[in-house]
Amino acid sequence: MKFAVIVFPGSNCDYDAYYVIKHQLNVDVDFVWHQDSDLSDYDCIVIPGGFSYGDYLRAGAIARFSKIMNAIKSEADKGKAIVGICNGFQILVESGLLPGALITNNHTRFISRNISLKVFNNNSLFTNHYTSNEIINMPIAHKQGNYFADELLLKQLKDNNQIAFKYTDNPNGSCLDIAGIFNINKNILGMMPHPERASEQILGSKNGIKIFESIISSI
Amino acid sequence: MKAKIYINYKDGILDPEGLIVSKALQSIGIKGIKDLAIGKCVEMELDCSTKEEAIEIIETSCVKLLANPNTEIFNYQIIEE
Numbered sequence: 306m307k308f309a310v311i312v313f314p315g316s317n318c319d320y321d322a323y324y325v326i327k328h329q330l331n332v333d334v335d336f337v338w339h340q341d342s343d344l345s346d347y348d349c350i351v352i353p354g355g356f357s358y359g360d361y362l363r364a365g366a367i368a369r370f371s372k373i374m375n376a377i378k379s380e381a382d383k384g385k386a387i388v389g390i391c392n393g394f395q396i397l398v399e400s401g402l403l404p405g406a407l408i409t410n411n412h413t414r415f416i417s418r419n420i421s422l423k424v425f426n427n428n429s430l431f432t433n434h435y436t437s438n439e440i441i442n443m444p445i446a447h448k449q450g451n452y453f454a455d456e457l458l459l460k461q462l463k464d465n466n467q468i469a470f471k472y473t474d475n476p477n478g479s480c481l482d483i484a485g486i487f488n489i490n491k492n493i494l495g496m497m498p499h500p501e502r503a504s505e506q507i508l509g510s511k512n513g514i515k516i517f518e519s520i521i522s523s524i
Numbered sequence: 525m526k527a528k529i530y531i532n533y534k535d536g537i538l539d540p541e542g543l544i545v546s547k548a549l550q551s552i553g554i555k556g557i558k559d560l561a562i563g564k565c566v567e568m569e570l571d572c573s574t575k576e577e578a579i580e581i582i583e584t585s586c587v588k589l590l591a592n593p594n595t596e597i598f599n600y601q602i603i604e605e
Contacts, residue, residue, distance in 0.1 A: 325590070362564075363592055370589070406594040413540040453537065453595060478538065 306522060308334040311377070311393075313368050318390060321501040326351075329504055330517055339371040346505045348524045349386040351379060352393030354446070354499060360444040364407065364449040365395030374400055386430055386520055387493045391447055394485070394495035402489055404462070405454040410447070411478025412425035417446040419509065421473040422484050422498060426466050427489060430523035431494040434515040440473060441512035443503035445484075451495040452479035452486075467490055468497055525570040527582050529600040531591045532563035566590060578602050 308326045312319050319336060326334040337344065341355075344350055354490055358367035368374070374396075381387055381402055389397040397403040410416060421442055424435040435441065454462065462468050470485035477497075485496030502514025539561050546560040561584045568585075570578050582600050591598040 362590070366589060366592070406592055408537065408595055409540050411538055411540060413544055451538070 306332055306349075306524060307347050308332060308349045308351060309337045309344055310334060310351045310353055311373055312336050312353075313339045313355065313357035313371065315357045315359055316353050316355035316392070318392075318499065318501060321499075322351050322353045322390070325483075325501045325504040325514065325517060329514060330521065331521070332517075332521060333415075337373065339368070339373045342372050342376050344373070344376040344380050344385075346514065347380075347385075349388070349520050350380060352377070352387070352389040352396055353501070354391030354393060357392055357396065360392075360449070363395075363399065364392060365399035367399075368392075368396045369400040378402065381493055384490065384492050386524060388431065388516070388520070389446075389493075389495040390499055390501065391450075391497055394497055395449060397493065399493045402493055403486060404458055405436060405452055405480075405486070405495075407449050408451045408453050409449050410451050410476075413435040413448075414448075415446075415448040416476055417444070418476075419444050420476055421515055422470045423473055425468045425471050426487070428466070429469065429491045429494070429519075431487075431516055431519050432469060433523060434519040441515075442510045443498045443500055443513045445498050447475060447497055450479070451477045452497075454480050454483075462486060467491075470498065525572060525575075525578050526603040526605065527568040527570060527578060527600055528603070529566040529568060529582060529586060529598060530563055531586070531588060531596050531598045532561055534595060534597050537595045560591070563596075564590075575602060575604070 450496040471482040501512035505511040542562040586598040
């Protein structure tokens with residue numbers, strides 16, 4: 306079992322993700338630079354949070370054309386587990402690996418605080434250590450986290466059980482209170498909240514570590 | 525040849541920046557503004573000889589990177605020198 310944590314210029318949650326995997330869970334993990342092109346050695350790919358390429362143009366818009374994204378796409382097609390957290394979610398949406406868009410929060414401000422989430426689908430390799438409808442706490446820190454999808458796409462997300470997490474108290478205007486979604490095959494998870502920052506009690510919550518534990522026990 | 529490309533939110537997509545600026549203009553007493561939208565303007569200097577080539581470059585740039593088709597629309601003007 307080996308994780309890859311992708312590093313873009315401007316990633317800033319890469320070390321947090323690495324720390325949780327390596328030092329909290331004792332699992333192998335490497336940083337992989339955005340100009341690398343091979344991810345075949347890894348079982349799970351983490352696209353961490355941050356401000357890749359300064360969030361110029363739109364959050365995630367430039368990162369999507371990095372060399373490593375070709376490798377991520379081909380591993381995604383093979384069914385490999387991929388998690389995008391915050392900016393990682395924005396990159397997955399911009400690249401078309403996840404549907405919809407992440408637009409500016411409805412109140413226009415950057416939010417950084419702890420929030421509550423409901424586990425909406427615990428039947429996935431990312432969420433099977435949670436119970437159905439479990440309420441969990443973890444931080445959010447974003448300005449472009451307002452999940453947007455048209456009516457047709459929202460219906461598809463509901464019909465295919467692609468909604469992973471919902472906010473209990475919508476902080477940013479997201480459609481259907483969506484905080485995280487899967488692709489249709491459920492091997493890709495994108496979420497705005499930060500599980501890697503909620504994986505140790507000293508940080509106020511251990512609720513996030515179950516995502517990593519779910520992945521490890523599923524692969 | 526130069527181009528000015530304008531990228532705006534589609535109808536129905538919240539434009540929070542436009543909303544806040546609109547309220548700010550109201551609050552300083554400027555009347556007569558019905559609606560206001562804030563988008564992006566990209567100025568491009570093109571290295572091509574025909575208008576058709578320019579259109580191709582601009583539209584490919586918009587579709588591939590400059591605009592997000594889920595939430596944004598684009599239009600442009602070409603300035604021939």
